[in-house]
Amino acid sequence: MTLHRSLEATLGVAFFSLSLIASPASAAPDAAAGKAKSQICSACHGEAGIAVVPGVPHLAAQPPLSVFYQLVQFREQRRLGGGMEALVATLSDQDMRDIGAHYASLPAPSAGQALAEKIAVGAQISRQSFCQSCHGENLQGQKHVPRIAGQSADYLALQLKNLRSGARADMDGTMGSAARALSDADIDALVAFASAKP
Ligand code: HEC
Ligand code: HEC
Numbered sequence: 634m635t636l637h638r639s640l641e642a643t644l645g646v647a648f649f650s651l652s653l654i655a656s657p658a659s660a661a662p663d664a665a666a667g668k669a670k671s672q673i674c675s676a677c678h679g680e681a682g683i684a685v686v687p688g689v690p691h692l693a694a695q696p697p698l699s700v701f702y703q704l705v706q707f708r709e710q711r712r713l714g715g716g717m718e719a720l721v722a723t724l725s726d727q728d729m730r731d732i733g734a735h736y737a738s739l740p741a742p743s744a745g746q747a748l749a750e751k752i753a754v755g756a757q758i759s760r761q762s763f764c765q766s767c768h769g770e771n772l773q774g775q776k777h778v779p780r781i782a783g784q785s786a787d788y789l790a791l792q793l794k795n796l797r798s799g800a801r802a803d804m805d806g807t808m809g810s811a812a813r814a815l816s817d818a819d820i821d822a823l824v825a826f827a828s829a830k831p
Contacts, residue, residue: 659727662697667735672727673720682739688787689715694741697733699779702804704729711802714795741773742783747825753776755826762811772830777804782830790825 671678674692679685682693692700706712707721708729721729759765759772767778774780781789795801796812799818803809815823 639659650790654822659730662730662734664731664734664738667731667733669682670724671735671809674732677715678736682724682736684785684788688785688789688791689765690785691742691783692736692809695731695733695736695780696774696776697737698744698777699774700733700736701729702777703779704732706802706804711804714801727766741780744831745786745828747786747829751822751825755822755824758815758823759826762814764823767807767811772827781827784828786824786828789827790820793820793823816820 675685677684677686677689678692682691683697684691702719703712704724705726707717708724710718712718724732765772767775768781769775769778772780772782774782792801793812793815796808797815798801799809
């Protein structure tokens with residue numbers, strides 16, 4: 634299928650193109666400083682990085698680079714949503730690295746619940762669509778690719794629809810092409826699979 638071929642082609646360039654912008658000189662990320670800097674964030678994302686407001690993403694155990702890149706996207710207004718653009722407008726790159734280190738150090742969210750049949754369908758679509766080649770075998774995320782295991786189901790569904798429509802731009806185009814082929818039913822099943830993944 635053409636989808637699969639184009640995805641295979643993009644898998645190779647994804648990590649390469651990101652590595653070009655991945656390493657500006659900076660101090661080592663400081664998780665303790667990040668904890669202090671993320672006090673205001675707890676109102677929605679929770680003290681432990683487990684969201685306390687429906688539809689808000691959990692940040693616990695996210696790869697640090699993923700949090701960093703998403704915060705940059707919000708600050709540069711390339712990604713909009715939840716008022717995040719305004720909330721991070723004054724954060725420096727170092728603040729964002731520190732905050733990423735803090736959330737990465739927290740224990741992962743516990744798996745949500747979903748119907749077993751939907752989970753099974755979602756697992757199959759995930760294999761066919763190579764979701765795990767980027768998001769990791771257990772959907773735990775890696776490098777700049779977000780963790781989606783145990784993530785809020787409402788949040789995942791909204792993001793997949795936004796990535797599919799282009800309302801949420803993605804940094805290297807790979808996720809947009811992965812999402813474009815998905816039907817609403819595919820998204821429903823994938824969300825069940827990911828949100829219920831331990
Ligand atoms: C008023 C509630 C609220 C506050 C306060 C808040 N956030 Fe958010 N955050 C959200 C919502 C809602 C989203 C999802 C936005 C979307 O739909 O794209 C989000 C998304 C994010 C994401 C993207 C996660 C991902 O996996 O893509 C990160 C990272 C993040 N917030 C970090 C922070 C940080 C750091 C702070 C504090 C400086 C903060 N947030 C404060 C509500 C909030
Ligand atoms: C080629 C690598 C790649 C593939 C394949 C891929 N993703 Fe992604 N995914 C990414 C990257 C990179 C991002 C971050 C996009 C951005 O914000 O720029 C992402 C973001 C996401 C997000 C938003 C999560 C968040 O917290 O912001 C969801 C949900 C997601 N992917 C689900 C999936 C699903 C489901 C599949 C399979 C249908 C899939 N992805 C396939 C690389 C990939």
